[in-house]
Amino acid sequence: MISLSESVSQTRRSIDAAIRRWDSAAVIAAATVLYALTYLTAIGHVFTGARSFDLVVVADPLARFAQSTGTFLWEPIARVDAGIVGYLFSPLNTGLGLLLGVLVGLNLGVAYLAWRQPKACGISAGSGFLAAIPALISGSACCAPVLLVVLGIQASGLLLLAIDVALPLGVLLLLGSLVYVGRMGAAGQAA
């Protein structure tokens, strides 16, 4: 039975290895950016339909950036219109999107590395992606359960609670998944 600290150490070694190799590092970077963009799109902060090139900043960004508009959602303090693509910049949501993106990226990068190690087994790149799904769903949990409206689902207390806990649950799953694939990756390297 391997201890938690050993598992974490093995995971760190796997992450280090994944970062050092150019191909697995590229997987991490691409997955991080892609996931962060997907998350920001899911919460409506990245969108199409902008009509111009423009930058607008709210009057008091320091007072505004920490104002909550829902579970894990905060007020945007700037809007960037770049042709047809628009971006509402909320520092906290952008940071959260990047954090989730990094976790997904590391999962996929380490899983990719383990897959490239011929003696590693029982692991696939899909495991990291599956762990990311709850976090992605939680990203759509806007202040007025818009996701449920879009899907035509009637809200219940249990469902609303599930949406509220989806993001922290997603982070936990991503961390657990990372330790799991990290151990496999380390085992593959040791073998």
Added chain:
Amino acid sequence: MERQVTRRAVLAAGLTALAGCTGGAGSSGGTTTQTTTDSTTGATSTTESGTTTGTGDVPVAESQLPLEYTFNELRDAVHTGARKDAIPAIDEPVFVSPDEAEVDDEAIVFGIAAGETVKAYPQQILVWHEVVNDVVDGTPLAVTYCPLTGTALGFERGTTTFGVSGKLVNNNLVMYDRATDSWWSQILGTAFRGQYEGDSLRGHPLVWTTWGKWRDRFPDTEVLSQETGFLRNYGNDPYGSYNPKGGYYTQDSTLFDTLVKDGRHHPKEVFVGTRGQGGVVAIQEAEIADRGVVPAGEYLAVHHPDLDATYTYHNPEGVEFSAGDTGIVGPEETHRPDDLPLDRVMAFDAMWFAWVGFYPSTEVIA
């Protein structure tokens, strides 16, 4: 019809709406309207008159609007859709000229023409804010919109402002006043929790139409700007679309349970509802557009073809009007649809489930 919560037994809404009923939940009526016409724009404005009888800063109507539920039943039916003020009201609205408006011609706007003031509030902005604390022709007004019930109503707000509580009853917006934090149901126009419990607001009807039609009718109108103090994707309605109609606005489902389920019509079918002196009546909007003039008890609903909107009047004498080629033909002359020689009443578009949920005893004309 299946009831979702118990309700106090009431007589038909028409009886409860008799003027001079005693106060308290379930009583109603007595609210009168005053119509003024502006000489330059020809615009008519209507106010439910009353006195500032409540404690605090909110001007309330002389008597309570019709209710078919006790306040306890309404409080028990509350759902939480968002945190308080998570949907931020617009407290410092900025208006621009039609040339500067970033609104498509087919986009929905809620118009108000009162005295010297003509304003349009785009649905694509209100869907993100639900309340605009404005001043119209010198009167402080809260312009309110609930996307989940498709209802837009104006209310006098006195010296206070209104915010979005994040609560819903029958999927309908529950506002709160910032003077006392009382909870006000938008469709009922009545507070059901807090210091103002039992008081009704004085309403101002808004005109639900499209930007192109409103601008053509009122070329000098102002329009609410996207400079709201907040940053949103105002081109996008997170619930669906009105052009073409889709998403939530056509689905069978609602976000939360409704107060009643009544399968006589599609839940999202639009009715024009009014509740006041002449009772509680819902008229199918398509019927009004089709016939031009629809008598409904003490009310008269008139279709305004240029605005594709409904103007509703109190017609207790049953004066006969009919739709003519050049306007609404009365006993003596022809009138513009928005300028009949009758008192205009507070009436508004509402989705069927929302109206029948609050007023199960409503008279229905379809």
